[in-house]
Amino acid sequence: MPAAFFDVMSAAASLGCVAAAAKIRILYFVSEVFKMRKYLITMRLSASRAFDGGLLYILSGYLLKSACLFILLMLWRALAQQGADLGGLSLDQLLTYTLLAAIFGEQLNVLTPATTAFWEGAIISRYMRPLPVLAQLMAETVGSWLPGLLLYSVPTLIIAASAGLNPGIAFLANAGTGFPARGLLFLISLLLAMALGFAMDFIFASLVIYVKNASYQAYQIRRAIVSLFSGALIPFTLLPWGMGRVFELLPFGSTASAPLLIFVGTGNPARLICLQIIWNLIFWAAALILFRRSEERLVSYGG
Amino acid sequence: MLNVVRQDIITAGTAVNAARTAVTSAGTAVVPVANAGTAVNLEDVSKVFTQWQRSGKFKDLLRNLVKPEKKVVAALDHVSLKVNNGEFVAYAGANGAGKSTTIKILSGILQPTSGAVTVLGMSPEKSRVELMRRIGVVFGQRTELWWDHPISVSFEWKKTVWNIPAEVYRHQLEMVTELLDLGDLLNTFARELSLGQRMRADLAMMLLHNPELIFLDEPTLGLDVLAKRQMINFLKRINREQGTTIIVTSHDMDDLEEMAQRIVLLSRGQIAFDGSFDELRQLTGNLCRIRLVFQGAGMEAGTGAGAGLQTGAAQSQGRMADLMNGGDGGRSVRLLAANGNSCEYEFDTAEVPVNVMLRQIALLDGIVDIEIRKAPIEQIVAELYTKWRG
């Protein structure tokens, strides 16, 4: 590895450090206000785990993800070039949709450490801390997103913009004069998608405990369902027979497709957000009930 | 300071050795097993590891990504060790002393940074496959059992993978089932076993190919008293009756003393002691403990000789205290604990021979019971660890 590479990376790292340090200070200020320091330190530990292996190793995973994204973008471009009807989406919108799905990939398909903790028998340790179990799991998950956001999402956005694919500009163009409102709606929708993702993951974890050694199989089923029904990989508008309209109403659609459609400006924000709120209410109620019911089993099996 | 009695325990086992030859011949080469000779030989072996350092501070995270900070640690530092066939050797040391590293080097899992290693006349690095047919390894923290299968299925798997001849397998299975009391466990799933049961099953599985040499890394860790006893008795038996060479690591010195004839103590990657347990005791003096039970009122520890002596028993206690404070026994007698009518003292037999001590005690009035025993090996070793740490 040439020394120049390390110099560049060191400089980048230093800039990143400053930004990250500033970010952390702000977060600590907020934490003092909301008494959230205990969650922030959990998030920090969770985030720092990924940094322990060296740059080459952490970047290799992101490089592979970038390759995947690039190829998918090229495929959509090729599809548009052959004159295909993209179901009301322009090529720019389709590309932006795919780009956003990739850079918010972890937020649009929430995977908490809950299920893994059951497999490993490590859930018991979360019960020995003076914090709510679900909140700890959420803090760990959010912490684990930080390296990806910093080292994959931000660089991908910059590279995409330099290659002529700027989601911000596309967003502005589509949002028109209603930008602030639409921007706010996108953020609300993204938060609701993440919240729904957490609820779904907790329900999944609560159910997986009943199938014990078949938990991997259960995970496979979940992965299969999410990849098709969330709309993150293939936008619903590209599906035949009006399937997309049905999928949009399903809860999985609310975890990924809804905020992406709002961002690219083709979805009806009010309708999509209402749907997200309804699914959140239903799934959170179910998650809390199921998790409570499974707790005894979780602790005895996980311990 | 090398142990000279270790050859005594080697016993011939013609039938077992014939079986071993058969196991070996199932592989690629027929290697007859000898009772004499060297089982393990480490010559000037060193092993250096690199540890990554982390401050845990966020500002250091990104710097570590680009240029991780590392520290070099010598797990083994010019270690030379020879273990003869049929020996039962305890390999001990404080945490991080290099015990597991040695076991991994001997098993061919790790390669030494420098030095030469021979196990059963083979290089673990070059002849891993052949060596594994003749040795057995158990890491106490890990299991070789198939988690979602009954124990008997794991045993069948081992029979195939190790290519164990049917006759040897049957013989060994019968033996381990009986000696380790596995009868009721054979059809139980590994995941449903308690830790003690799992360790017994792991030990049994390791023995199915009748290894000549066994490495056990912390086999008694976490076991209850009964499970530990079963394991210790079993290991002693196969060492005594079959002449199996055993090298065992543990933190439990009492267990090791009960099992092994020879102890090798590691400190900071170097062999700090190699000899018998009696020789080890001599390192910190031949400490003995004596417990006296007096009639009547007792005294509290550290109250000294003049603490309101009223009765003959109290006077006797006072005389023991005088011994401690410069009497015939000099300062070699030390009060460890006093509880009601009972007092426990420690003395060095090199300075106060047992007969002298008994004569002194005979002069005391009011003693109803006496108990003399050697100081626990745990205490000896703890003192040595503290001393070596400097």
Next chain:
Amino acid sequence: MDNIRRLIQLWGISAKLDLLWFLRDTKYCILTILADIAASLSSVTGVFLLAERFGNIGGMSKDQVLFMLGYASIVNGIIALFFSMNNTGWISRPVGRGQMDHKLIQPVPLWMQLLTEGFIPVSGNSLLVCGMAITGYAAGQLGLAPGLLWILLFVMLTICSVAIILGCSYIAGSLAFYAPVAAEEISTTVISLFNDLMIFPIGGLSAVLRMALCTVVPVGLAAWFPASLLLGQNGVPKPDIPGVIILIMTITVAMLAVTSFRKGMKYYAKRGSTRYHNRGHRS
């Protein structure tokens, strides 16, 4: 000859373990099969729906896309069948979790263990069966009349595709020797990359990109290129890349995988692993 006998013996014991597991717990077995079927169908459904919607994508008709998806399922099915248990296909997991010690204390060469330990012919066959069914259906729709040579070519190409995916998994997975925590799931990332991209017909991309996807990131060789070759034998236009590239790439990837894995093992023998986790080991 001894090696072949040992391989068969070891595949046999793996099959026996799998059968016993399958027979022991019907509920879990059915769940396993359903999971595999759901995973395999969902992975191909998206692209099939695209083909259905657009009629022709990447220069392939709907039925040709279906044939390619069937081929992709067969390739993934073979990996699931032969390399699932103990994560032998997802090699960064046992390496990153410090589980190589378990392999090193067996009196069997490592390559033989890796080739036989993962075999689950009973519980892991559903993806392969699904793939064969899809391919058979598509072949019927396309009116293919496969001869012996065509079948031999199919088998050879399938082996090449499997070798390329596993080879890439091992090349990346070798990083776990050096960074066990950070690279523990890197093989999963590589295999997911193949799973996500091998199902797309890339004929519509530019020639440079097509070449890149058959060499630099060889996802094109996992399904699209071999399927195009096979379809080309029956009057469908062949891809404009020479067929021999798949052989060259298979050999190159295999050699790189063997070299990087051996290098990693040497590093492991020197440094060992400071981490141990039993997840996924013999369970």
